[in-house]
Amino acid sequence: MALAEKASSPLFYLRAQTQWRPVEIAFWLAVLLPYALFPNYLSLASQIAIAGMFALSLDLILGYAGIVSLGHAAFFGVGAYTAGLLSKHGWGEPVSGLVAAAIVAGLVGYATSFVICRFRHLALIMLTLGFGLLLAELANSLGWLTGGMDGLQGIHTWKLLGYFHFDLYGYTAFGYALAVLFVVFLFARRLIHSPFGLSLRGIRENFVRMPAIGAPSRSHIRTIYTIAAAIAGIAGALLTETTQTVSLDSLDLSRSADVLVMLVLGGAGRLYGGLVGAVIYMVARDQFSGIAPQYWYFWIGLLLVAVVILLPNGILGGLAKLALRGSRS
């Protein structure tokens, strides 16, 4: 049983996890399909890529570290406003805008993480909710900076890399969003399959016991929270740069709720959960945009109840279970 021995060693486990599986390669090839199949929907496709990245950032803290956040839009909004303000005041270079947004959102995340890592359960949920609401209210009252209810006016994004113009049809926007998403995804994948990623899962399962085996729970949570905030900031900045607008709804509570729904729908604690959830959620919302928002809420609510009762690990969790059952029989 040399194989079993090998399989039980942590190094072997981590290496096996980092191997690219064919279905993953197929997924990343399939995301290029909109260029060929739905050229009229490229702006929706770039919105999906952005939402997917946002959901991925939530997955890092919720799915892997077990921090239930109801205020993750705070970092999305900080990133969006950072890129928007830079552009408004004369610096519309997109890539450095992303970097700036990541740094600012990461700093805000780092500052709040000192509070976040000290709490669990209900107090944690309430604190994330409170920070989100606080920031949204702050942006609303600082009208001179953020433009208040009207949103930020006069954003102009320069050509990407000095060459690609952001066109009306979203060719550049989609390519740009996909490229950034892929880079961020590679980073998240590497992170999750590292010993650090493993210890995060340990913290999720038992916050108190992990320090006993040498994984400081609090500092790990601070690190991952900062990283997730920076990624959410990048997602927000991408939205600003590709749509050339920022408004208060980038900080809204409903954005935090939406991203939670996407992640749970796809499957929390899985790298592709947020991406799959974002595709399904955004396409469904686009298709049903004709119906009144309160009825859209009704169906989303029904979906949430169904997912919690029937598919506790989301769509990907359900598929994995089916696949496991198939391979056994």
Place this chain on the structure above:
Amino acid sequence: MLPPVFGVLFDGLAYGMLLFLLSVGQSVTLGMMNFINLAHCSFAMLGGYVTVGLMNRYGFSFFATLPCAFVVAAFVSIGFERTLFRRLYRASELDQVLLTVGIVFISIGVAAYFFGTDQQPLLLPAYLRDSLTFLGTRFAVYRLFLLGIALVITIVLVLVLEYTRFGARVRAAVDNERMARGLGINVDRTFAITFALGSGLAGLGGALAIEIVGLDPYFALTYLVYVLIVVSVGGLGSISGSFLAAIVLGISDIAGKYYVPQVGAFLIYLVMITLLMWRPLGLLGRR
């Protein structure tokens, strides 16, 4: 003649009582049963619609609708508790959040379907719309009425939960379910009744609140945040903690809006975060 600060204090107190009436039921379900029930304000909204519907369509008097709001919300909640919520008592908080948020969304859709998205009109009897003048400050009768009801509910609930056999059963079932079963307590029934009590109080709170805050399908979501703030700041499982927290938050919100209107709702969130960081278990939290 009293200085205007008393008027602000009174309005803050009355607003706090309103928040308390909306959240006291949550303090029972979330606080005692540790079930994160975000659908609480959906039951409050149900109570509000029962009151409005009975008054406007069937000509009931306002006071006659209040018990109906309680009973309807309690019975509907038993249905939900038996079919959905009880599966999740032991589940992770994420699952509880998701399921109950789902119910909030469903309730918004259902309310919009039956009542439309407009604000519902409510006409109180004339003597409740009046106001008393005392030392030059006007006190609205309805707000005094809210204050009185909130005090009565607090006292009754504290007495019931602390000093009756039923209260002892509830606390035993929450603290150690297996031991309570071993002692012959019907835990399932106790939980169902407790849940119905909490939701019934939500319905009553909703019926009382709509005169001041209005009623539309988004009620279930708008006031949810305030309810959660009151319960978590007050301390889980503590009725008097919720009472205290509601007063602190009500007064700071109204005073903030009166003296520094530009910060708006900012202050209430700041107060909440500060209080929670200071005492993560809430002002009077024990667990």
